[in-house]
Amino acid sequence: MPVFKDMLVLELASVLAGPSVGQFFAELGARVLKVENAATRGDVTRSWKLSTESADTDTPAYFCAANWGKTSLALNLADPQQLQQLYTLAKQADVVIASYKPGDAEKLKVDYASLRSINPRLVYGHITGYGPDDARAGYDAVVQAESGFMYLNGEPDGPPVKMPVALMDILTAHQLKEGVLVALLQRERTGQGQLVQVSLLQAAVSALANQATNYLVAGQEPQRMGSEHPNIVPYGSVYTCKCGKQLVLAIGDDRQFRRLCAVLGAERMADDPKYKTNYERVRHRQEVNGKLRQLIAQQERESLLQQLHTRHVPAGAVHTIPDVFAQVQAQQLLLHHAGARPGLRQVAFRLQGQEALQLSPPPSYNNLEEEHKEL
Structure with missing residues (x-):
């Protein structure tokens, strides 16, 4: 009923x-x-x-x-x-x-x-x-x-x-x-x-959620950051693959970052003190994104996404609206x-x-x- x-x-x-x-x-x-x-x-x-x-x-x-x-x-x-x-x-x-x-x-x-x-x-x-x-x-x-x-x-x-x-x-x-x-x-x-x-x-x-509390609690006035996240890196960042197609990463913790680096063949990056923890990655945002852009630019999107999903690394394709409605x-x-x-x-x-x-x-x-x- x-x-x-x-x-x-x-x-x-x-x-x-x-x-x-x-x-x-x-x-x-x-x-x-x-x-x-x-x-x-x-x-x-x-x-x-x-x-x-x-x-x-x-x-x-x-x-x-x-x-x-x-x-x-x-x-x-x-x-x-x-x-x-x-x-x-x-x-x-x-x-x-x-x-x-x-x-x-x-x-x-x-x-x-x-x-x-x-x-x-x-x-x-x-x-x-x-x-x-x-x-x-x-x-x-x-x-x-x-x-x-x-x-x-x-x-x-x-x-x-x-x-x-x-x-x-x-x-x-x-x-x-x-x-x-x-x-x-x-x-x-x-x-x-x-x-x-x-x-x-x-x-x-x-x-406004965390953007509000970044101001109310941490005293930091939020600013425009494109698709970047003020508290997490890499999260919301858009990368272009070898095929010209784009994807987004949403790395929520350090274990996921380590698995991402393994898929990209960059295990040493995960051990670097500047990138090992989310706190350090936020502090070195530009360096992290620069290295990831170079690594992801060498990959085909569908193959990379399949590997990331297999390793439970949060990532997804940037879809057009027709792409959206092609999904089950x-x-x-x-x-x-x-x-x-x-x-x-x-x-x-x-x-x-x-x-x-x-x-x-x-x-x-x-x-x-x-x-x-x-x-």
Whole structure:
């Protein structure tokens, strides 16, 4: 039986963070109803199209990233009659996912207090950019800059670089999922719903992890290092093989470094006091990388990776996106439906005895009236 069978989730959210949470619940069996703004013809990502996509499509690739398994309803919540329609749904709902700027939900009368008065068991997850007391709208690229991620991303002699995915949105979605699941557990014990709040900025800052503690604990201000790691060498370093293909090493301890050197025929390097321990390798980072680049440049990538994997040395090929989806593990995350291009699952974990559900493709805005005549 699906985990969230008979659960109704109302999605009053757009773009990526909130809709990702909605698709998460859909994949686990909930009925997810995406409430879109009729005044703007729905989720703004319906208009975020690649130059290779049809100008007429209302389910472009970006929209499809987080809207599988849902049905959709277009409402103008400024219209009292349509607001009442939402209230009727809220009485039946278990979870609401919202992404309004502070104050906007209250103006529309769809804030937690308003909906809780209709349904005290409601769990209301609210995403903002900067928390309930800061009215600024949250945008992933801006939060990447303000949270330090952009400053840290890029080469040492280059400018700050934005991540190639909306990572702040994704981190926020994970935080909201966790908060909503905790609130649902609490509801099982108390019978009462809960307001769950998360901001893009705080979700981002909480994910700075060791870069944050390098500053807070060790007093070292993190800087751009390309793909290098401030605490470990070689870790994240990219090397080019004889064939021109690239690989990454992630050497986590001294035993792995010794095995790496053995595979490369450089056993003496592992015994050198300057390279023997991770502490010394961090101090002599440039020398270590220089020697490894020379050694790896003499190797064919696939043969070298096979040897490294056999010796349990962490290493991997630098893949293009087509390379990624050629892997069996990536294929297992694809969503399929007749007549639709593949989608990507939000749920990457497995529950024993639970089969992955087949989901409907992202809903077309043009078909909303037909899909919801019963409402």
